[in-house]
Amino acid sequence: MALVLNEEQQMLRDSAKSFIQESSPVSLLRELRDRGEEWSPELWGGMADMGWTGIAIPEEHGGLEFGYVGAGLVFEECGRTLASSPLLSSSFVCSALIAELGDDEQKAALLPAIASGETIWALALSETDRFDPAATALTAAADDEGYLLSGNKLHVADGAIANKLIVVARTDAEPGTESGLSVFIVDRDAKGLSIAASPNLDTRLVAKLQFDSVRVAAADRLGDAGAAWRALERALDIGAVLSAAELLGISQEAFERTLGYLRERKQFGVPVGSFQALQHRAAQLFCELELCRSAVLKALQAIDANAPERSRLASMAKAKMARTAKLAVNEAVQMHGGIGMTDEFDIGFFMKRAAAASQEYGDYYYHADRFGRLGGY
Amino acid sequence: MSDADTFRQETRAWLEENCPASMRRAVKSDKDQCWGGRNWVFESEDQKIWLERMAERGWTAPQWPVEYGGGGLSRQEAKILQEEMASIVARRPLESFGIDMLGPALFKFASEEQKQRFIPPIVRGEIRWCQGYSEPNAGSDLASLQTRADDQGDHYLVNGSKIWTSYADKSDWIFCLVRTDFDAPKHQGISFLLFDMASPGVSTNPIKLISGNSPFCETVFENVRVPKENLVGELNKGWDIAKYLLTHERQMIGGFGLSRAGSKSTGRTAAQVIGTSDGRLADGGLRADIAAFEIDEMAFALTVERVVDEAKAGQGTGAASSVLKLYGTELNKLRNELLMSIGGSGALPWGSEENATLAQHWLRSKGNSIEGGSSEIQLNIIAKRILGLPA
Numbered sequence: 136m137a138l139v140l141n142e143e144q145q146m147l148r149d150s151a152k153s154f155i156q157e158s159s160p161v162s163l164l165r166e167l168r169d170r171g172e173e174w175s176p177e178l179w180g181g182m183a184d185m186g187w188t189g190i191a192i193p194e195e196h197g198g199l200e201f202g203y204v205g206a207g208l209v210f211e212e213c214g215r216t217l218a219s220s221p222l223l224s225s226s227f228v229c230s231a232l233i234a235e236l237g238d239d240e241q242k243a244a245l246l247p248a249i250a251s252g253e254t255i256w257a258l259a260l261s262e263t264d265r266f267d268p269a270a271t272a273l274t275a276a277a278d279d280e281g282y283l284l285s286g287n288k289l290h291v292a293d294g295a296i297a298n299k300l301i302v303v304a305r306t307d308a309e310p311g312t313e314s315g316l317s318v319f320i321v322d323r324d325a326k327g328l329s330i331a332a333s334p335n336l337d338t339r340l341v342a343k344l345q346f347d348s349v350r351v352a353a354a355d356r357l358g359d360a361g362a363a364w365r366a367l368e369r370a371l372d373i374g375a376v377l378s379a380a381e382l383l384g385i386s387q388e389a390f391e392r393t394l395g396y397l398r399e400r401k402q403f404g405v406p407v408g409s410f411q412a413l414q415h416r417a418a419q420l421f422c423e424l425e426l427c428r429s430a431v432l433k434a435l436q437a438i439d440a441n442a443p444e445r446s447r448l449a450s451m452a453k454a455k456m457a458r459t460a461k462l463a464v465n466e467a468v469q470m471h472g473g474i475g476m477t478d479e480f481d482i483g484f485f486m487k488r489a490a491a492a493s494q495e496y497g498d499y500y501y502h503a504d505r506f507g508r509l510g511g512y
Numbered sequence: 513m514s515d516a517d518t519f520r521q522e523t524r525a526w527l528e529e530n531c532p533a534s535m536r537r538a539v540k541s542d543k544d545q546c547w548g549g550r551n552w553v554f555e556s557e558d559q560k561i562w563l564e565r566m567a568e569r570g571w572t573a574p575q576w577p578v579e580y581g582g583g584g585l586s587r588q589e590a591k592i593l594q595e596e597m598a599s600i601v602a603r604r605p606l607e608s609f610g611i612d613m614l615g616p617a618l619f620k621f622a623s624e625e626q627k628q629r630f631i632p633p634i635v636r637g638e639i640r641w642c643q644g645y646s647e648p649n650a651g652s653d654l655a656s657l658q659t660r661a662d663d664q665g666d667h668y669l670v671n672g673s674k675i676w677t678s679y680a681d682k683s684d685w686i687f688c689l690v691r692t693d694f695d696a697p698k699h700q701g702i703s704f705l706l707f708d709m710a711s712p713g714v715s716t717n718p719i720k721l722i723s724g725n726s727p728f729c730e731t732v733f734e735n736v737r738v739p740k741e742n743l744v745g746e747l748n749k750g751w752d753i754a755k756y757l758l759t760h761e762r763q764m765i766g767g768f769g770l771s772r773a774g775s776k777s778t779g780r781t782a783a784q785v786i787g788t789s790d791g792r793l794a795d796g797g798l799r800a801d802i803a804a805f806e807i808d809e810m811a812f813a814l815t816v817e818r819v820v821d822e823a824k825a826g827q828g829t830g831a832a833s834s835v836l837k838l839y840g841t842e843l844n845k846l847r848n849e850l851l852m853s854i855g856g857s858g859a860l861p862w863g864s865e866e867n868a869t870l871a872q873h874w875l876r877s878k879g880n881s882i883e884g885g886s887s888e889i890q891l892n893i894i895a896k897r898i899l900g901l902p903a
Contacts (some may be wrong), residue, residue: 425815
């Protein structure tokens with residue numbers, strides 16, 4: 136497939152750009168932060184009206200079935216203005232698990248409300264500070280009435296605002312193995328579940344979940360018991376690549392703002408952008424961003440095509456993007472000088488969000504390791 | 513069946529019939545490649561037959577127009593030809609600066625008469641060309657070149673010297689930048705001349721590099737007479753042609769960043785040499801470096817692909833060649849660094865002239881980011897022309 140956007144995709148990108156610039160400028164993030172709020176329900180409603188909540192959901196379940204290249208364009212634009220929403224957790228990662236593992240009844244019951252933005256879902260996966268899905272230890276003990284869930288989940292993105300949770304639990308085998316994992320649907324008000332939310336550096340709330348013998352009906356298991364890995368891996372690839380797309384937008388915007396500053400800011404009587412020491416670093420970063428753009432687009436296409444090398448491409452894209460985003464925001468703050476360190480100036484927001492997005496669905500080291508393993512070393 | 517499918521079938525059948533078996537092996541050394549020219553000694557009868565058969569169809573230059581001897585293929589057909597050749601590991605029938613560099617410039621800047629005269633022998637591999645650009649005192653600052661061509665009425669008299677002239681000692685003709693106006697600003701007094709390397713007054717001297725023998729030469733011109741009809745484009749407008757041609761050269765050198773088709777990945781090479789434990793290379797530090805390299809290598813290959821696809825779709829930025837040259841050559845240097853580390857002390861032996869060793873390839877790769885415009889020059893170009901940063 137050619138590595139270019141088709142006409143429909145270009146139109147989607149243009150409409151996404153104008154919507155997001157209008158409805159969620161960086162100043163919205165600042166207002167929310169200053170008010171101590173994580174997200175804007177108005178913005179979420181607007182995203183749903185745009186159809187973004189249903190981009191990846193099949194038409195028969197109320198979605199647009201537009202594909203992941205289109206989704207990537209939306210996340211890139213969201214990255215540019217640091218727009219905060221549960222879009223990734225709910226409409227792409229959780230919906231992918233439901234679409235892949237759910238039976239016809241579950242899909243018909245759950246997907247339309249995700250596509251419309253009515254129900255918000257979060258994925259409860261991590262139990263440690265470093266991303267390692269196979270390490271899942273939270274147990275789901277089977278009995279006559281279904282399952283009892285016991286254990287803890289950490290760093291649950293959108294866990295504070297979600298109505299519904301998909302919980303990855305172990306029904307078999309030892310932590311560290313890919314087999315024996317199952318996924319369950321759990322209501323946020325379930326008895327025995329406590330949710331504690333706290334803000335991260337990017338002002339987004341992450342939740343800590345405690346499961347104290349939480350009762351789950353067998354009918355609320357998605358797919359076969361102990362066999363969730365393949366679908367989980369796909370959903371996490373989707374999460375990794377879309378977070379890479381967001382990081383592309385964050386990095387590109389930080390870079391362009393920095394270029395603007397290099398042209399305007401004068402020291403020693405000349406624009407600082409005339410200094411070769413800065414020009415070469417900017418040029419180097421430009422090259423890295425060009426590579427990232429190719430990597431992200433290819434990985435998105437691989438998800439759409441369900442290509443056999445999907446996982447390796449996803450890890451390549453997230454690893455490349457995480458490393459480049461770090462460079463982009465570091466250079467942005469450094470090249471802005473003192474003003475870049477002030478809270479009053481927006482560039483610091485890009486550094487904060489990039490740090491958080493780089494961790495989501497696996498950081499550079501997780502994905503570089505996986506890329507190597509999948510490459511035979 | 514679509515036209516493309518028909519073309520693919522016909523091409524496959526023709527290649528099957530006409531590509532000799534010994535030409536269906538990956539190129540292992542420079543000696544395997546055919547450069548053609550007046551003094552070329554074919555390595556084998558097969559090499560000669562393969563060149564002749566491909567040249568007859570114009571497939572040495574597949575997309576050039578038929579009236580100049582080219583193949584007249586569309587971009588899509590040329591891609592199919594390339595794919596079909598790759599699938600049987602057929603090697604290029606002809607390596608040629610005439611095809612990769614001079615030809616595109618002639619199509620854009622030469623007179624009709626010059627095109628008729630110079631292009632068909634390039635396609636047939638009859639004339640081998642070299643490039644006279646850099647001078648001992650004009651490297652990164654190429655436009656300060658001092659080789660002069662003085663107007664003598666019916667001819668120019670060329671005096672000066674060039675350096676880093678690849679294969680000058682084996683080439684038949686040279687395309688050469690000369691100064692024709694010493695009073696004009698440096699970019700505006702340069703002209704683009706073609707002349708026969710057999711002309712009286714031309715001498716070449718090979719340059720030995722840190723990696724051993726090289727194709728590079730120092731080339732000296734002493735009162736070389738060049739007929740005036742060999743001037744390409746307008747007098748004193750040669751810099752435009754030079755820049756155009758450099759873009760092609762950069763793309764060619766940037767291709768070094770791509771792993772060779774069909775070759776083993778750096779990581780798999782390491783796994784074979786060093787061994788793995790639990791599916792991971794046994795040397796953790798080296799493994800991390802290799803993974804970082806291969807991620808960039810893959811993203812770079814995709815970028816080359818994207819640049820081509822965008823150009824086809826008319827979405828190109830047009831400024832990509834500096835990015836590819838810079839990144840591709842730096843990647844190739846890194847690949848060689850990693851291969852040296854993987855080999856350890858086993859990578860240190862010095863080879864013979866025929867069989868260059870890993871160590872020699874590693875040393876040679878250091879030149880990639882100097883030749884064809886150094887990495888620092890590419891960064892300047894990106895900063896100024898693409899990013900618009902102030903001078």
